[in-house]
Amino acid sequence: MMKTFVLSFCLLVTTFSMTFAQSAQYQGAMAKQIALLDDPANHGPEKMQEIANTFERIAAAEKTQWLPYYYAAYCYVMNALMEKDKSKVDAIDDKAQNAILQADGLSPKNDEIYCIRSLIATARIGVDPQTRGMQFGSEAATWLAQAAQINKDNPRVDLLQGQSLYYTPEQFGGSKEKAKEKFEIALKKFAAFKPASEIAPHWGEEYTRQLLAK
């Protein structure tokens, strides 16, 4: 009796430990890449591409996790926003779009994913603001509004809304004043924000401070 119990217990522990090990491998790999993302030294286009590639590998192996796709999209959209050669932006942004749509398929109605979708639209404005401002500006704002609807405590929504107000000319509804208000709200929400896990999205607090200091 005792033997059977111990055996079954051990088997249980073994299976658990195996899934745990797998999950630990995932957590560990993700945490390592996210730590790289959190380090501003890695924010160059080559390094971001490399990190995106790693996230894509994890995403392809895991198949059911939305976060690797989310982070891959994040890396690409950052590269798209930083790209100086406007003719290259759309191709990079398309990669971000592909990745975020995968994430969206695995985790629908996710405010963090909507934040990235907003950034993807924002990056497209930069290619030709006069022609594209109207269409993609309103798309970017719509994603943020939808994100806020899902989770009103997400500080990144306020950060991105503030960022949009900050960089939009006043003639088109921008306002540095209103942007500052948004950044302050974002900082308060950052202070209260508890990421769902170590690898859940948590970026933006430092960037908000930088924008506020401008």
Place this chain on the structure above:
Amino acid sequence: MYKFYLILFISGLSSTILRAQTKVSGKVTDKKNHPLQGVNISIKDSYDGATSAADGTFSFTTDATGEQSIIFSLNAFQTQEQKVNLSGPLTLNIILRNDISQLKIVTISAGSIEASSEKNNTVLKPLDIVTTGGAMADIVSALKTLPGTQQTNDREGLFVRGGTGYETQTFIDGLLVRNPFYSGLPDMPGRGRFSPFLFKGTTFSSGGYSAQYGQGLSSALVLESQDLPDRSSYSLGVSPIGFSGGLDELSKDKKGSFGIEADYTNLGPYLNVIKPKFEPSVNPEIIGTSANFRRKTSKTGMLKFYGYSNWTHMGSIRPSFEYEGGKELFEMKNQNVYTNLSYKELLGNDWKINAGVSFSTNTDRITLDTMPKNPDPLKIHNLSQLAQSRVMLTKNIGNFSALRFGGEYQYAVENAEYNGYKANYTDNYSAAFAEGDIYITPQFVGRVGGRMEYSSKIGKMNLAPRVSLAYKLDQNSQVSLAYGDYYQKPEQQYLRFKPDLDYMKATHYIASFQRVANNYTLRVEAFYKKYHNLVKTSPDTATNGTGYAKGIELFWRDRKSVKNLDYWVSYSYLDTKRNYLTYPYEVQPDFAAKHTFSVVTKYYISSITTNIGLTYSFATGRPYYNPNLPVSEFMSQKTIDYNSVGLSVSYLTAIRKAFTIFILSVNNVGNFKQVYGYHYSTDALRREAITPNIPRFIYLGMFMSFGIDRRQETIDNL
């Protein structure tokens, strides 16, 4: 016993951690042996992998063993999967092949200049048409800064490569527009009827265009209407000469929209102040309304309706030429209705349908009177109606090639009444066309097609072959060739009285080089055009006129060299002669200038959100007819050169929540003397220069747009 299980458990756990590590390394290059950076190298279904460095090398370790697949992927290259057996250190040298679908594909470009908001790498953007200095937001005025066009501002239409204004046809969503211009007064042509804001794409073809379009000897202006608006909005416009208002409503489900618009213009007060050359007989008035409706019928289907109705009344009194001290009255009332209903849908299996119907009616009531002489005023009443339908099917073949074919039918009523005397006719016109865009390689495309037309009035069929080739030299450059036959019915005033006229015909040969990079565009085009069967009115009305046009054109646009400055330069050299109408032999016609040159500059001052557009146009003098000269010197004299500077300043701001633009637009800023030709009296003793009625037109306007924010509603409906 417990220990045993524990050992078993621990060893099981550690075995997942401590596995054999295999090193995989190598280099990734393209076909030309250039190293590729950023390639994602991964062992299928594992995290293991690496990203290639700047020199194309990579290296990683993996604990996977045995048969495995290694995947190499990079944007714009075909993903490659390599089967390997992992038993010891492995070195892989991989060559990735270009992903053809991601390479830039060559497109047919000879003869055409496109403005599109959706496609990249077009020569113009729709906004360019609106912001061209001095163009007063008129599509045709803006196009007159492009190569191949003439500065014929005394006549209606776009004169392209030695062709008359009649030889250019306008198409909206594939359907021909019978009266694309406002009816004007003599020597004072009307501007285009349609606002540039209605269209998301404008393609101006100065020759060699597709078999989809017919009945234009020289040129096709192909306009593609807007799809759904991004959001609902109201708009309001005010200027000293009129006002306008409109609304555009996007449905809650974002799958449909409707819009209405109305405008009123009265030039009377303005003319009182600026004193035009000729006294107006009435205050020139324009009343316009339009409505549109758009509906997504499925994910890929779209139904669009556009309807337009317009009423104008204007006239002028000018000193009489024939009777000393007398005056000539020309007064006109015009009514125009235009409707267009179009439908497009993907049918599956790579088939696509574009269908449309259109009806338009145009009435001109003209009164001509010589005062104070006493014959009864002459009354002219012209009515033209056009009903048409068109269907086109497209089948995509492979990745890029496509086959298009379709047909169209037009029923035209052309009524003219001259002091009660009627000369009416109708025409049934039908056409069928087919063409294929055949990609031999992604860099080399041939378009072969033909068009067959039959007009019941002419009672003959014509067959027009069209061929274009384009070859891409590198990422940005391409060369193109085009050849084609173009047929057109003679103008209604000749066809009305002589039903035995034939089609007029032109044959085009075009060679072009184009380089479109992100910040600059260079385009060089040479053409030869042969005219056959032009209408002659002397000695008899017959289609036995001839002519040719040849020339070379340059276009250069640069958006980068000077910060915030965008400019383009076009130059056209035109050598053309024709024997048509009353001409005794082939001469350079009175609408053609040998050299035409334009510089368009756009400067954006972001600190005050102001856009300044300055346009300079130049053309050498045009020949004019002097009846005092012998026939051997027909059209041998030329007018002075043409110079014009156009300015527009637009200031963008927000008034409360309304997005507001103030526009100041001035044509002929320098007040240059512009002479388009001369009129001679019947006895050839008196002559008068044809000059603009208003040498310098100044326009000031304000447009406000109030967006209705529906974001919250959208969210609530999620």
